[in-house]
Amino acid sequence: MSEPENTAEREFPPICDYEGSTYQTEFWEQGGREYEDRVEAIALRRLLPPKGELLLEVGAGAGRNTPRYQGYDRIVLLDYSITQLQQAQARLGRDERYIYVAADAYRLPFVKGLFDSATMIRVLHHMAHGPKVIRGIREVLRPGGVFILEFANKRNLKAIARYLLRKQTWNPFDPHPIEFVELNFNFHPATTRQWLREAGFAIEQQLTVSHFRIWWLKRVVPISWLVALDAALQWTGNWWQYSPSVFLRSRAQGESVLAAPGTFFRCLQCGNTTFHQTSQQITCQTCGTQWAIHDGIYNFKSPVSTNLSFG
Numbered sequence: 001m002s003e004p005e006n007t008a009e010r011e012f013p014p015i016c017d018y019e020g021s022t023y024q025t026e027f028w029e030q031g032g033r034e035y036e037d038r039v040e041a042i043a044l045r046r047l048l049p050p051k052g053e054l055l056l057e058v059g060a061g062a063g064r065n066t067p068r069y070q071g072y073d074r075i076v077l078l079d080y081s082i083t084q085l086q087q088a089q090a091r092l093g094r095d096e097r098y099i100y101v102a103a104d105a106y107r108l109p110f111v112k113g114l115f116d117s118a119t120m121i122r123v124l125h126h127m128a129h130g131p132k133v134i135r136g137i138r139e140v141l142r143p144g145g146v147f148i149l150e151f152a153n154k155r156n157l158k159a160i161a162r163y164l165l166r167k168q169t170w171n172p173f174d175p176h177p178i179e180f181v182e183l184n185f186n187f188h189p190a191t192t193r194q195w196l197r198e199a200g201f202a203i204e205q206q207l208t209v210s211h212f213r214i215w216w217l218k219r220v221v222p223i224s225w226l227v228a229l230d231a232a233l234q235w236t237g238n239w240w241q242y243s244p245s246v247f248l249r250s251r252a253q254g255e256s257v258l259a260a261p262g263t264f265f266r267c268l269q270c271g272n273t274t275f276h277q278t279s280q281q282i283t284c285q286t287c288g289t290q291w292a293i294h295d296g297i298y299n300f301k302s303p304v305s306t307n308l309s310f311g
């Protein structure tokens with residue numbers, strides 16, 4: 001897959017903004033997606049190491065998956081949308097285990113080598129620049145850290161059938177991402193694997209998920225049967241991938257640093273890692289840039305102030 005031509009787009013790829021969205025209630029709670037939710041829970045349970053110290057959930061949204069990470073001492077919910085994080089806070093509470101961070105996944109405000117695991121579920125499909133976000137996640141993982149990535153698979157059976165029947169113009173076998181609606185992409189499995197390898201991950205396991213995402217089937221067959229069948233078929237994902245959703249477990253390989261004890265955030269302006277924090281704001285001790293903290297949500301989307309003459 002080619003990199004964006006334009007430098008500004010490469011630095012700051014466009015963001016699919018969920019600010020003010022009722023995604024959690026409309027899409028999940030009232031959207032008839034119990035089947036999808038249950039099979040994703042199964043895939044996550046199969047892939048994620050059950051215990052750990054610190055997990056990064058990229059694009060956490062309203063925290064639908066967060067309760068599935070109970071074995072982790074602390075969980076960072078990162079999302080660009082503050083309202084999504086507020087919904088997550090309302091569902092999960094102000095428990096000290098949860099750290100809410102509003103930030104762009106392309107520019108993660110953390111020190112390198114911090115997390116022992118990361119997940120990104122139903123988020124890559126909004127990414128115009130997949131390799132960049134995957135590289136960023138690799139950097140903040142510890143050596144040997146685990147990354148669970150879900151992606152929307154363009155080479156799924158429905159897309160293949162539609163293509164063969166000439167009801168769809170784009171070719172599901174073509175390796176490039178397809179943007180079917182603005183900032184909504186589907187990816188080829190081989191391309192996604194290549195991005196992971198290039199970023200320094202070794203792929204350990206692939207599960208194919210949501211084989212029966214067909215509205216009429218979900219109406220006529222009991223959901224628990226479809227879930228059980230899907231759970232069995234998920235294991236075929238190491239051999240072939242023709243389902244609409246694929247989950248991959250990858251492990252950070254090669255040279256990487258371990259975060260220095262006591263460090264956590266990394267300044268997005270100067271890259272330094274010492275901060276002064278109050279309940280309202282966090283200030284870089286090196287360059288003086290300040291970011292707001294609102295009701296327990298760190299806002300690294302844009303600074304409240306920068307002080308270029310600081311220090």
Ligand SMILES: C[S@@+](CC[C@H](N)C(=O)[O-])C[C@H]1O[C@@H](n2cnc3c(N)ncnc32)[C@H](O)[C@@H]1O
Nearest residue numbers: 015018059060061064079080081104105121122
């Ligand atoms: C489809 S929702 C998925 C939410 C959650 N992972 C789930 O599975 O229920 C996608 C989420 O990704 C977030 N998102 C999209 N682009 C982002 C970016 N560049 N940085 C951080 N979050 C982003 C959106 O705000 C939204 O909450």
Ligand SMILES: [Zn+2]
Nearest residue numbers: 267270284287
């Ligand atoms: Zn700084």
